[in-house]
Amino acid sequence: MFLIDCGEGTQVELRRNKVKFSRVKHIFISHLHGDHYFGLIGLVNTFSLLNRETELHIYAPKGLKEVITLQMKLSGSWTNYPLIFHELSSKASELIYEDDKVEVYTIPLKHRIYTNGFLFNEKENERKLDINLVREANIDVAYYRKLKQGFDVVNEDGVLISNAKVTKDAVPPKSYAYCSDTAYHEAIVPLIKKSTVLYHESTFLEKNEKLCLPTRHSTAKQAATIAKKAEVETLILGHYSTRYNGYEDFKTEAQTVFENVVLAKDGKVFNFD
Template sequence: MECFDLNILGCGSALPTTRHLATSQVINLRDKLYMIDCGEGTQVQMRRMRIKFSKLNHIFISHMHGDHCFGLPGLLSTLGMLGRTGELVIHGPKELEDYLTPILSLFCKELPYPVRINAVNPTTSELVWEDRSIKVHSLPLKHRLPTTGYLFEEKAKEPHIIREMTDFYQVPVKELPRIKRGEDYITPDGEVIPYTRLTRPAAPPKRYAYCSDTTFYEKIIPLIEGVDLLYHEATFGETDAPRAKETFHSTAKQAAEIAKRAQVKKLLLGHYSARYEDVQFLKEEAREIFPNTFLAYEGLRIPV
């Protein structure tokens, strides 16, 4: 069965606690894995959630704060010990190469697989990656240093063949791929059978937007408009709004305001400050503005 699932490995902020780990997520789209950020503890969480290391080919790093990238060295080493041979592509800011080059040369110089770094421009929205399943665009965010979010857009699936109709018109099997691509079928007698009569539309493609870390930033609204799921940082509650402004982070209510203006379908909060023992109040504050709000937590697997 085809899926588009989001796996939360960590949803804490800069200071790891026993309640939350540093930021990391894995998207499973049609059995292809795409990681977003790689804080400490990422590979252990992959084990706990039974996420297959061998299916991971792309890692997207939002910015060069440690809670979003300190897990990379250990993960790269582990992939090598597991016998990986295929290329791993790491997308992120240009400073990523400065960070990884000495690590790769000192600790991972005999990796059995190539690592390619794809520099992402944090000042504009652009296509970062595309394959047969997905398009990934960057989302410029506003933080203390250059930061980018990511928009994952599933590519449209082919329509489903209606077996009863193709049997009725005795459509040869070799014609089915053309019909699924939107071509009409012409019978041996010359009758044109519209492809719409022989197929039913596939489910609409899904979109997921990842926005962490950032202050309240209205410029992202048109870029994420109508997405099926928005993950937006909610580091602070309203009582700590001055601290959020000072550190270029967002409150739960600000995240909800972005979700409301962008008319997204569902909002997922994360990147919680270590000062909070219980973050349920963040959900309550956000739901005052955007009712369809939920909290991220380690081990959560949520369909997009």
């Protein structure tokens, strides 16, 4: 389970949404504006009170480690679990996390301060065995792994069995690109190309586009333009300015450019299937 950004009160929201704290092992912080990290110190602290033992990894711009460390020092305590900071400062996209199933890359964004989005790429899944066909083909169990990896194999009778004959295509890997906060920034398009889901901030509507330049935020239409150019499947909008009442206009505006738009809201769950 990955947590992306951590505003004030995140621990309360995690509880409200019944997320088990111990499952949160990796936290990704996009940038050091308060609405994206003021809840982190409280979460780190609460994990200690709950006698957590599991490692916690924090991926964040350089500077956050100093903030957390200073506050720990002043409280005269430290976590009783390993707290590991991965400080980010590169202006180019980089691989910052990898396990058996997923890779995470930074997506350098264009905001008032150093900011990264994050791209979560599922690795290629293995091909699926059609177990009846595999057995009929008289293939030794030892070769199943090779079959899943896409190889043709020799059966017990010495006959070469074509992989396509006994396996099915793997489930296509999914990907999630989180892009907040950012001005309209076409440079991200190749990085997030054909993502399954793109979350892109849309602070403003087009009628207030002039506010984008000083604040380095995007309109709903700009977010949709990025989604279209990147040929993603689904666009999630969020990070709406409080100046607007209701958010349906964000969807309407985005859909003039890109059809498959959904609106983020507190506590909403998105299923990628």
